[in-house]
Amino acid sequence: MQKNDKAIIALLIVWAFLVNAALGVYYNIGYAITNFFIILIVFRYSKLLASALVIIYSVIACLLFPVVANFGKPNINMVSSLLYANNEEIFSTIKSLHLIWILIGIATLVLGLFLVKFRSRWPVIRHKTALLLLVITAAGILIPPYLEDNERGFADDVKYPPFIALKKTWDAFAAIDKTNKMIAQGEISKSDFSPRLINNPRYHTFIMVIDESVRRDYMQVYGAPVDDTPFLSRSAGTFFNNYVSAGFSTVPSLTHSLLRVGSGGLQYHNSVIRLAQAAGLETSWISNQGFYGYYDAPLAVIGKQADRAYFAKLGNAELKKYTPDSLLMPEIMKSLAAKKPKLVIIHLVGSHPDFCTRVNDRYDIKLKDIPHSCYVQSIRNTDRLLSDITAAASHAGDKWSMLYFGDHGLSHSPATGELLHRDGAKENYMPPFAVIDYDSREKKHIAALRSGFDFQRIFAQWIGVVEPLLNAGCDYFSEQACLNKARVLDGNMQLMDFSSLPSDPPRGW
Ligand SMILES: [Zn+2]
DSSP, X not given: OOHHHHHHHHHHHHHHHHHHHHTTOOSOHHHHHHHHHHHHHHHHXXXXXXXXXXXXXXXXXXXXXXXXXHHOSSOHHHHHHHHHOOXXXXXXXXXXXXXXXXXXXXXXXXXXXXXXXXXXXXOOOOXXXXXXXXXXXXXHHHHHHHHOOSSSOHHHHOOOXXXXXXXXXXXXXXXXXXXXXXXXXHHHSOOOOOOEEOSOOSOSEEEEEEEOSOOGGGSGGGTOSSOOOHHHHHOOEEEESSEEOSOSSHHHHHHHHHEEEETTEEEEEEEHHHHHHHTTOEEEEEESSOSSSTTTHHHHHHHTTSSEEEESXXXXXXXXXOOOGGGGHHHHHXXXXXXXXXXXXXXXXXXXXXXXXHTTXXXXXXXXXXXXXXXXXXXXXXXXXXXXXXXXHHHTTOOEEXXXXXXXXXXXXXXXXXXXXXXXXXXXXXXXXXXXXXXXXXXXXXXXXXXXXXXHHHHHHHHTEEOGGGOOOSOTTSSOOOOSOOEEEOTTSOEEEGGGSOOOOOOOO
């Protein structure tokens, strides 16, 4: 072996390391060696294929280096942005990339091309050595996921960076495709609803705000000893004291509330939006949650049925970023400006963990610990937003009615004391539920039990229609006992008796 050849081998290893680094894996020597071995093995049998592989990897690395350094490893947000972002968004994304990473990306590509040019100097290993390296490489890639002890699939545990990147990209395309098909399906299948108006509408604008992860026992308006709901506390309106959400996480809870559940399961074509449309309301859905995300898609499908749908995020809800719900205000104003009778649905990120990210680490209310302080601050921020929304509706001269409710609550982890999405306590299913009208005169609390599974019936009564398919026959806005036992979905999507759950009292003060 000549001295130059040693240098080539060293450069090949550097290149193999850079390929992983471009995919966001900066420190793993083992997988850099894996890349190197793969090139050696392929090179043993086909010089052309090995060269092609190096060029393809280098081009991908060149493109991904600045993107991954800025936005993290390939995921559904990236893929959906790539597919659907407008020119302006693409331009601002490119502008946000850092020059140093662009240069490192270009250097990786140049190095790859240089290596291919001098491929005659690459080491040619023997057949037996190739087999040995193949076994080592395969073991290095396949044994770690085999040893993982969890419920995810084998492929989800493979850590080899190019494989992860490829799989994540593939999964993203599959999820996007699935969502698009569901939306298209939703557009062609007509609703079965044919509601009739029961009275002259008292309201012209119906505003439905869906909050996130809020326990009502952390709200002053429901008796919490903290000043986090100044607006709701002083507002007249109807407050449900015993509303039990259908589930303890967003999608199961909201799908079972916003959709009709028939013998075949959830009926996407019979959503509250379709009901409102059948009742003559112009509908908008304004969301600060995601669109194509794995957990976001079912609600995106519902939201897309609206005459006007706005999603602040193309991919998932991006819960690790500070993206305050107040950023939705311009879109909310646009919807409120429409002159027709309307329903404006606003889906917030609200108080979703991590709470301090929600409030950008800024809180005025100091409780015993920081997470609880941030949690009540997030509630206070939402309260402020509700105040702003109703002020905007009044300013538009509307006769408005606002239904505000939470998708579910949270409860403290017995192990860490953190507030989490769990199915272990009543409070996981105890969000707020209130209706405030522009002309509300008094504050009324309703103690009667109400269930998220009856949401469509409550909704129909709120917008003033009777829908035969929903066979309501109960006055939900009174103390009438519409059901005697609330059931909720547990973590396995099985129904259980809400009253059988233990209570998780509030902590933090
Ligand atoms: Zn939720």
